Amino acid sequence: MHTPSDMRLAAHATAPGTRTSGDGRREANAAAVLRAVLDHGPVARSGIAKLSGLSPAAVSRQCTDLARLGLIREMPELVASSGVGRPQIPVDLHSGTDGGPLTAGVHIGVPYSTFGLTDLRGTVLARRTFRHDGIAASALSEEVGRALAAFLAEHAPSGTRILGVGAAIGGWVDPETATVVRHDALGWHQRPLGAELQRHTGLPVRVDNHARAVAQSELLFGRPAARRSLVHLFIGNVVDAALAIAGVVHRGPGSGAGDVAHLPVPESAVKCPCGRTGCLEATVSDTVLTGRAVAAGIVPEPSAALLVDAAAAGDRRADTLLRERARAVGRATGLLLDVLNPDLVMVTEHSSLLNPEYLEEIRTAATTHSHVCDNPERIVIPHAGPATILVAAATVMLNPLFRSPLQAFSNTAATILSP
DSSP states (O other): OOOHHHHHHHHHOOSSSOOOOOOHHHHHHHHHHHHHHHHHOSBOHHHHHHHHOOOHHHHHHHHHHHHHTTSEEEOGGGSOSSOSSSOOOOEEEOOGGGTOOEEEEEEEOSSEEEEEEEOTTOOEEEEEEEEOTTOOHHHHHHHHHHHHHHHHHHHSOTTOOEEEEEEEESSEEETTTTEEEEETTTTEEEEOHHHHHHHHHOSOEEEEEHHHHHHHHHHHHSOGGGGTEEEEEEESSSEEEEEEETTEEOOOGGGOTTOOTTOBOTTOOOBOTTSOBSBHHHHHOHHHHHHHHHHTTSSSSSOHHHHHHHHHTTOHHHHHHHHHHHHHHHHHHHHHHHHHOOSEEEEEEHHHHHOHHHHHHHHHHHHHHOSSOOOGGGEEOOTTGGGHHHHHHHHHHHHHHHHSHHHHHHTTTSSSOOO
């Protein structure tokens, strides 16, 4: 079992030696090799050279560096027992089930937070839910930090290197300072979340908005089409969005991009606290949906999971509510398609992650209302399915590693890593 001091030592320790001096080309080459292994591993060095366009010598150097850092390892057990010439030993990412490095992830929601331990391929190896019942908003980040440290102490195998903590949360988040600028549902303003989590875990921490984190997760681990252009719509207690073009998630000045709470929903007559009618968050958020479900006696408490369970058990009232929301989400998706026309629109919404019938409702409404898209296959759920939010949280830390693996490791002792 890990203690917090054990995890601090693991985070600050790197593989033998430190990053040697070099120019941007060396960093780019290392990233290209690591990406090729992520996408195609196990793969021989000759295969990496063809995939990356690098010379065999450059690939060999980068594989040596990445293996020394513990990110990849040779797989001699995969070499055929017979053949002519020197055998090609494949390499692959160092998996978490085989002693490879892990990343902690935390998603801070409104009713609860979710903790996870994830390996380099985005596979979630352990998870836990931490409910916020009875915790004041002013004390919540401290309580989450303590609970996260306890989770890691219990679930991180002894001797495992924890690369850091990726934290995802709704609202306006500034990754540059690891600060929650504004989260109205929690009543947080200018909350130094990264520093607070780092104080409890002793690990490097990165923080980002959950819609951007899910989008980045799709770019890193998901569908290749997402790397051309992607719009992500996140439907939870907080409703927000993210845009990625050519593999880069857009943040905008002050990292304020993605606020779609007041996007108008065609045909919605719901009053919004802002004073207008038909705003997206006021129409489709979990808070609104589950409030209606409780008032109708469908579920005993405001829980999207309970509502989906009720529909799956045959409650037609629950199913009707979920389909109504799916159609409203689809109408908003149609607007986003018309404005941005991305290769993919990805929707994170609880019921459609679990039941494809609700995704079809979203698709039908979107393509019916869109003037530029008549292909429902362009509207998808995240590749990670029900594990989406934990993979996304880990990606907040993993993405900089895959983008600049040598630089990321040279900064692992920092309190908060620079993006």
